[in-house]
Amino acid sequence: MDIDALRSFLAFIETGSFTRAAKQINRTQSAFSAQMRKLEDELNVSLFEKEGRNLVLSEAGIALRSHAEQLVGLHNQALKQVKRYENKRPLRLGCPEDYNDKLLPQVVKILQQAEPTCSIQVFSEPSSSLRAKLDDGKLDAAIVTRSAGSEEGYFLASDKGVWISHAEFELAQHHPIPIALFQSDCQYHAAAIDGLSKQGISYQLLACCNTASAQRAIVRSKMAIGAMGRMSVSDDLKILDNMPALPAVDIVLITGVEPHPVLDKTCLDQLINLPNSREANVAFF
Template sequence: MDIDALKSFLAFVETGSFSRTAIQMHKTQSAISMQMKKLQQDVGQTLFIKEGRNLHLTAEGVALAGYAKKIIQLQQSALANLRSATPKKLLHLGCPDDYTESVLPVLIQLLHQHIEHLELHVTCASSPNLLSQLDRGLIDIAIITRNADSEQGYLLCQDKGVWVGAESTQLLEQTSLPLAVFQKECRFHQAAIEGLMKQNRAFHVIACSGSASTLRGLVKHDIAVSAMANLSRNALPILHDSRLPLLPNIEIALVKHTGANAVLPDIQLEQVCQQFQHQFQC
């Protein structure tokens, strides 16, 4: 049913006259008659009955009047709300999976404090993958792992690599050490594998994954030990064993694409990162 025809129909209900309806709706009387004819075709019912020189509503016409009022009210409410709604500020944020339970929640809270009407979309991937997406303009900002001597982006916090295992694990005593590690581009993957090779320590990789929860699950069930950032281990015990190679210190930073200026200018991004440093405890 046409909204404009329903409005004309309600005008007739109020006036009881096609001629007055035409005047109020700024249409010709023939145009109103055509609208009512089409409305009756849409409904499949007779809406009007002629008594002498006057038109009255049939029972179906009375029923339609009730529905028409609700439809018009709903349309008016929808238009009013949509026209008055404040436009959202869309921001695409990338984050490695291993920081989603530690760094990410604090950063998201700060972003919402600094940017009103923020619509935030989060993508999880490795740091190299996120940097590639950033360069191609697929995301606006990204949390990444950087070397301790790097100046890339804005520093969020510093962290260190740790070995983790299940409580009372005996896996370190095995001839070949079972490992669950992040994918090859991860600094801890490289440090763990290269360190064990330099020690001539036998090992075998149980699983390689970009998911921190996957690695933690394998470690928790004492299937493997793993090398990861201290922030990523959650409650997993740290393995203090001299037979395990040292892992590097890292920094976690926030980097942005130049096209994100409209939503998050550099000065605001710097403020967010400084506030993060004051709030977040590594």
């Protein structure tokens, strides 16, 4: 049964005449009548009968009424649900693996609340790679570590660098100290090397990693100590005291040249709580 024919049939029930029903659905009376005849032919029944000068539903018409209401209602509901996705496109979000556990879920939650039907595709790569992809139009937004002294992006949170080791790692038993760090473009890498050198601490750079999980795995194996942001430290690792100081870094959201519709001002204000307010975002986690 054609859904438009069922809509027309219900229009007759609502108005009580072919003439008024035709006007309600913006058809001519002849077109309406032809549509009803086609529906009757399809069902091989008479849906209407004369009652004096008026046209009323036949027994078959009465039987069809509840089914027509259900079918049209379901059709309308389906259209409403599907229309929510009209002109929608996924939000391609970059996030370094360091921030996947604690920061990423918070950001995704706010994005989902801003637009429940938006599909979010997450790409976990180092900040430098994410910036390049953003410039190439391969990402819509990225969570990155902001360079020292830079004012780029929308401030989300700060993180403080710490030294980490396995709980059973005996620092005093290792000369030189084996270390596992992020790649050389990471602020913690440069600060760790500089701090050890200035304090005259002998070290061996065992590994450079581009993910937090790789660095944690090496540290967890007791082969080295590491340096990373506090929010990236898993509960099974120990934070070392009396080590060279590591910097605090700003974590920001940067967006592409062509803004994604989900990332409107309201959504960005929710992400950063108060625009560019460091104090307001300390409790973001």
